[in-house]
Amino acid sequence: MSSESKQLKNIFDIPREELFVGGHSMCAGCTAPIIIRHLLKVAGKNTIIVNATGCLEVSTTSFPYTAWKVPWIHVAFENTGAVASGVESAIKAMKMKGILDPNEEINIIAVAGDGGTFDIGFQALSGMLERGHKVMYVLYDNEAYMNTGVQRSGGTPFGAWTTTTPVTKRIRGEWRNKKDIFDIVIAHGVKYAAVANPAYTVDMMNKFKKGLEQEGPSFMHVLMPCTTGWRFDPKYGITIARLATETAIWINYEYDNGKLDVTIPVKKRKPVKEYLKMQGRYAHLNDVEISYIQEQVNKKVEEVNKKVGREVIGPLEA
Amino acid sequence: MYPFQEELLNKDIIEVTWLGRGGQGAVTASELVAMSAIKEGKNAIAIPEFGAERRGVPVRAYTRVSKELKEIHKTPIVNPDIFVLLDPSLLSKAKNYIDLKDDGVVIANTQLSKDEAIKVMGIKVKEENFFVIDAKSIVMRILGRPIYNTVMVGAFIAIVPIVKLETVLESVRETFKGKLGDLNAQVIEEGYKHFLKK
Amino acid sequence: MISEKKLNSKQRKGEVKPLNSNEAVAEAVKDADVDVVAAYPITPQTIVVETLAELIGNGELNAEMIHVESEHSALSAVIGASAVGARVFTATASQGLALMHEVLHITSGLRLPVVMSVAMRALSAPISIFNDQSDIMNQRNTGWITIIASSAQEAYDSILQAYKIAENPKVLLPVMVSYDGYVLSHTIERVETVGKSVVEEYIPKKVTWNTLDVKDPITMGTITSPEYYYEFKYAQERALEESLSVIKSADEEFERLYGRSYGIIEGYKIEDAEVALLATSSYYTNLKVATDLARKEGLKVGTIKLRVFRPFPREELYSMIKDLQVLGVIDRAIAFGQKPSGPIANDIASALQYKKDKPIIQSIIAGIGQRRMLIEDFVKLYRMLVKNMNEKKFYEESIFYGVKGIEF
């Protein structure tokens, strides 16, 4: 995206041209393609995508059909950060040697799910961030290994049922908290990182834009409600995404050169129960467990307001 | 001219084993001779025996030199034509590492006299083929550190002139840049002169 | 190593340098004007990475170096770089090569002309940092062209040839150039370099493979159904088979330009030999010395060096060995659970399956974890094979030469 282009004000500013098209085989109601459509609308044609193994990868590039209209590569599950580093270094080298036009801007975007980021791809991501490659890394987080049939990952939140954290006599879904990938990324000295939500499309797109304008690596953590793994009716993907922000279980942070902010403030929070009750993965939770999750959210909100320096997330609705 | 030189220098391939302790530069010594021979249009190889070198561990290195561009094999040298001992404390243990050829030459860094050294070393060697040098006094004076490799290279090329002094000085200046190169060149010359006098 | 004939060649124009095989490889990478280097340190390969860092640092090589956090990422990064059209290089050994295993398959499957050097080393456990060939033998089904070099000179020349081969549009497969860890990787030898003119003369830079180009977007690394996968694998196998002729012509052209060639396999005193020992890398030069000594004892022996391991040169090998009585095959790796236990011995046995006149194949395992093999050990093996031939006594299983407690 050229630097003179402005931030989007509303959804009427979104370009019409699609660089990620239909005919792919993502689940009906999957929210990942919503993220990707808008990612490419921001990035434009001069973009190379490096995609980790995952739902998005297998469902959009099933030979001989591809949904992608920009150059795209998949190598493996755990090495997206490394492959993207290679793409970026090669372009840098070839520009330096005059093989490529040094003035041509090419966006390099790594796209990976939570498994490919929190877990198996963590090392390669860390290497890429620490070395400072100019790559935007987009994590679409559906909070479990959905491609292989809903197994827990380091991104699975407390209480969530998965096939490997089942609801049984001894355990009641995931009993550990989600790994704080955002803070871990920032600890690498990354200049720009943001948390986004496809329900807030314009906010998400503006964050993509800022991420691409960075000199070095940037990181996008995007919520991706999964109809199959979260067990909800396909039509509710965006509703649930919105509720995640409205209940403050998902906070739309922006970390920009040392400054933390929340781009979607919430005046009055909805009880987290409203978010949880829409999803089959939380159907087993009892009141005690729900109030534990609510407490966790309350604590987080308090922390965030302190860090940001104002009450950016308001109190719970009565 | 030492009496053994003519026959030794006429061999297709001359085999040298260097024995020192990790950190004393046995590998560098073997390489300096090989590098210099290659520079002079000969063929040579330098093989280090130990991979993970640690300070203090006995280290062997080997040099094979062919005056012609003959292909050189790469086995370790257990029965060398010339054995160079870098570390005085290994004198009595040297026999565990080598099996000197008949007519083999030994150049040992030791403060002992030749006769004493031959006795302590306990191998079969002709008296006229045995050389001792107190390398410590030379290197402490010039380098200020007990690193014996370059003085022993100097001694070696005086006794076994398969490469010229100038070439070795050029090689050592490439290996150690700047002042360290100059100092080591001086050390080599000292070692060289030590045996040239005789 | 340079034979006398080759040294007298008029085409000689390079510079003579004392280099070990690791440094020779780095020198070749510099002369090939590689664009991106990604490598992770591992003994005994590390000198390659260090030398390249220095060459890039002082401007002798204009390239990007990626300080990756693992070998898996090293190969992944060069895949990414190759996929956008850069000439790339990586290097590894042992555990590092094993860690790359997954990505090795992906590189050949994506048909990217990646070149890698391997300083061959034993595999853990227990850990051994020393030489054998277990690392590359374990990668024999990954679809890489695998060249085993016998000297620093051959390592240097083979890297240059590797780009010529890999980037040939008929091939488009990755190439591994391996050489013995320590015994070659750390041994200083005489190397004649070609210099940077090699890029114009021999390996001009031309992107012959599919790349990620924003002006002509493609999707690379797709998923296939049972309806499609098989054909890609068959195409890969065909390309690997057919690469043998490209390897030959690359070597011939190299000889025309620079006066050195290595062929696919090489023999020494094989014409009238009854018994031969086949080996790879540094063992070949040792075996030549042993051959001369054994011949002095009246034994009609010779030696063979296998240079190209994948694709396996069946016909070239057969025409060299068909008149032998006995071929001893020295493997420095163990194919666990298989009898005989030498991977190359097995390859040869299966290559000869339908041939009528063929020697007896005697598998020999030696040099595991760099267990010392001196010239007299090789001579001993010759004597034993001649004796066995005369007594018509052979071992179906491998001879584990040099294991404590086992005598032959």
Place this chain on the structure above:
Amino acid sequence: MKLEKWSDFPLGGNIKDPGNSIENDMSGWRSERPIIDLEKCVRCRICWTYCPEGAILELDKEYKTSSGRVYKVTYAVDYQHCKGCGICANECPVKAIQMVPEEVSIK
């Protein structure tokens, strides 16, 4: 794409026709189809924004409602790619999109 022999296959599984998944017919995935009531539709663009398939078409086609309001754009559904997830209907702020069972809509 004709891929009868192994030698017809592109190198390494690469797809050289970007965005050719658009050729696929996904209509069989659908049990319900969205039907847009262009009279009710306020052209807010929300359905277009949230469609995972890019199957809401935004056409530069004028539309005049029965009450006389003129819109410059018209929204339509690309039924070849719509999988019938219902996000559009659910998110429509004016309930202008109805999900109708396929067997009913075919009649």
